[in-house]
Ligand code: HEM
Ligand code: HEM
């Protein structure tokens with residue numbers, strides 16, 4: 001049993017080292033673009049308003065509102081600005097509107113979405129969705 | 135029986151309570167998705183944050199119960215510090231109450247699964263540290279062989295809980311780093327730490343109720359944890375495919391996720407081979423329920439987590455199903471199906487260790503388990519259909535998300551219906567457990583003196599009866615042999 005225990009500990013350690021090593025090499029140096037002050041503030045708006053509970057970012061989050069990773073690229077600044085300042089009704093609803101943001105928040109949030117749009121997600125989401133820009 | 139084991143009762147009871155509570159808020163959220171005009175007293179964002187946090191915390195609390203209970207038993211002594219078990223209980227439960235309360239009031243940090251405010255996350259980390267410290271000290275002085283598989287897997291599982299949680303106490307600038315850190319908890323806690331702990335306590339339980347022999351599964355447990363460590367850690371890559379990291383994660387995640395079938399196969403094989411089902415009828419009522427819950431857990435382990443996860447993890451498929459309700463189907467089948475049922479089994483076993491479940495409650499427990507299983511299946515079926523169509527309309531045809539939502543609403547309604555059934559099962563089971571425990575509730579929280587005499591006597595009588603039945607069966611065989619001999623001789 002001593003041998004099996006040692007094998008377990010060795011496998012565990014090697015896996016952990018390989019895993020954290022791979023993470024380190026994915027983020028170390030300048031692999032991740034740094035964010036401007038405005039983009040960072042936009043991220044805080046995104047967090048404060050809990051957008052992630054209804055929307056996904058990089059595909060992770062809530063599933064009811066769709067993905068926002070490429071929202072900036074798909075919809076453009078003008079459309080988004082109007083969407084947040086004068087939100088439409090949620091599809092299928094007679095009275096409930098999408099949450100709205102103040103003009104200041106809108107600018108910050110759009111800066112953040114622009115930043116997210118620039119992250120290289122190795123071709124995700126699939127192309128068809130990118131074509132649907134209005 | 136050790137005092138440390140009795141101290142774990144309150145963890146198990148609290149886990150049951152939170153499990154009952156979860157269903158109610160969840161159904162509210164599910165309804166809001168099908169009736170968009172509906173306004174709930176709790177906003178959807180707060181409700182979902184509540185739901186995600188409670189879904190991590192109650193299985194965790196239940197696992198704590200099982201660890202203290204079985205670690206003490208398996209190491210053949212009291213835990214190093216009984217005081218620390220109590221302190222940790224109040225710390226953890228206090229944290230959970232505050233987390234859930236603040237989330238309902240709308241205070242949150244805006245990161246999925248980790249919505250709790252920073253001080254509460256620190257408290258959670260401290261809880262895992264206190265647990266591991268207590269286990270370490272107990273392990274050093276244990277009068278049993280140090281290589282005992284159950285102890286080793288519980289201990290390493292608990293230690294890795296700390297390792298994977300602590301990175302989430304820091305604040306990161308880049309959203310990609312946020313995602314990397316988040317899945318240390320969302321993936322590695324579940325598919326590595328809890329998996330190790332789960333195997334350890336499960337083996338200990340099966341040994342105790344006599345379903346398997348220790349020497350037969352010692353190697354199987356080791357094989358399983360080796361495979362989990364080998365595949366589970368790097369399989370975290372299946373959450374990293376599209377978050378803005380280099381493309382080599384597609385390979386890492388894809389290959390090691392495929393390997394995750396190894397531990398599941400070992401689990402299935404050794405269960406089928408070593409657990410003797412023919413003795414099921416000889417088990418006590420409590421043990422039958424426990425085995426029913428464990429059976430459910432094993433079923434979802436293979437289909438909901440293993441098989442469905444396996445397909446979803448293949449990068450070309452994941453590209454399409456990622457971020458749809460298909461993920462949600464897997465999340466419910468795996469998190470509740472595997473760990474929910476396992477924790478319920480463990481907590482049930484622990485809570486009715488010294489208390490006796492009466493015949494009528496026993497029958498109702500089976501109905502509740504039936505409702506949980508069918509509710510979960512309907513829920514998952516609805517989510518799979520909704521997710522499949524969402525994928526098609528939204529990802530392939532290119533409809534907008536609003537149009538897609540309108541088209542998949544019927545399937546989300548099916549999900550809500552399944553959720554309703556599930557919620558009835560969960561409320562029923564929680565009610566039965568709390569009702570049966572209620573007469574001795576003070577004992578469950580405060581006391582280390584034995585149960586009131588009559589209760590304890592009942593348990594002892596039951597155990598004696600079981601022993602007699604077992605002996606009588608052996609006697610019967612012996613007598614039969616003697617009779618046959620006599621016949622032959624004549
Ligand atoms: C008991 C074990 C498991 C549990 C508790 C579990 C739990 C979860 C949860 C909660 C999620 C949702 C994460 C989110 O919200 O973003 C998830 C996603 C996922 N799981 Fe599992 N899982 C288990 C086993 C597996 C296995 C064995 C595999 C593969 C072989 C797998 C593959 C996946 C994949 C690929 C996703 C990502 C789905 C997406 O792209 O959105 N899981 N899992
Ligand atoms: C009455 C039963 C339940 C209902 C109606 C329900 C409903 C929901 C809803 C509406 C969501 C949000 C999905 C979205 O973003 O659109 C959700 C997410 C989630 N639930 Fe449940 N839930 C139930 C039980 C559970 C249980 C018992 C667990 C685990 C112990 C669980 C774990 C999760 C997780 C991990 C997520 C987030 C990941 C995802 O959706 O992929 N749920 N649930």
Ligand SMILES: [Fe+2]
Nearest residue numbers: 321325370372
């Ligand atoms: Fe995972």
